[in-house]
């Protein structure tokens with residue numbers, strides 16, 4: 001069995017197509033591009049939204065984000081169960097990113113980077129807006145929001161205005177774009 005558990009991903013895609021949002025886990029090309037954009041400060045937390053089978057989580061920990069400085073939020077209980085088995089001691093929250101601020105009420109002001117694999121384009125416009133606004137409110141000035149998308153459109157990430165980086169990873173299937181915003 002491969003570490004990224006593609007069969008579990010596929011099964012959940014069939015069961016929950018809108019929230020799973022991809023046909024298989026992100027490739028190492030995409031994961032490396034995402035993780036490269038994390039600017040870690042030891043006094044701050046990194047929050048990962050939509051961890052799935054944990055390919056980004058694994059790379060974040062390998063980048064030396066300490067276990068106690070990474071917080072993962074994942075909606076699907078089947079993925080949460082897998083993540084708990086793979087990453088012992090990691091703070092994993094089973095919850096909906098639409099309730100981000102209440103899920104992280106005690107970490108507010110202490111989160112330096114949000115890494116999101118959420119399938120935003122599958123959500124309704126109000127839901128997407130609510131999530132992105134809460135990511136904005138969670139971050140301090142200069143905090144980073146890293147989001148990948150399969151879209152070719154320049155999506156609306158209001159209230160973020162300062163996009164500092166954007167790159168399409170052609171070797172990922174399907175090709176995905178990594179966007180980085182600074183608050």
Ligand SMILES: C[S@@+](CC[C@H](N)C(=O)[O-])C[C@H]1O[C@@H](n2cnc3c(N)ncnc32)[C@H](O)[C@@H]1O
Pocket residue numbers: 019020021022024025026049050051052053054055056073074075076079095096097098117118119
């Ligand atoms: C495209 S997959 C990405 C999985 C993994 N990070 C990767 O790159 O392979 C999206 C993940 O976001 C989760 N997800 C979707 N909507 C969510 C929400 N509202 N709150 C938390 N997690 C959500 C899904 O269950 C799924 O695991």
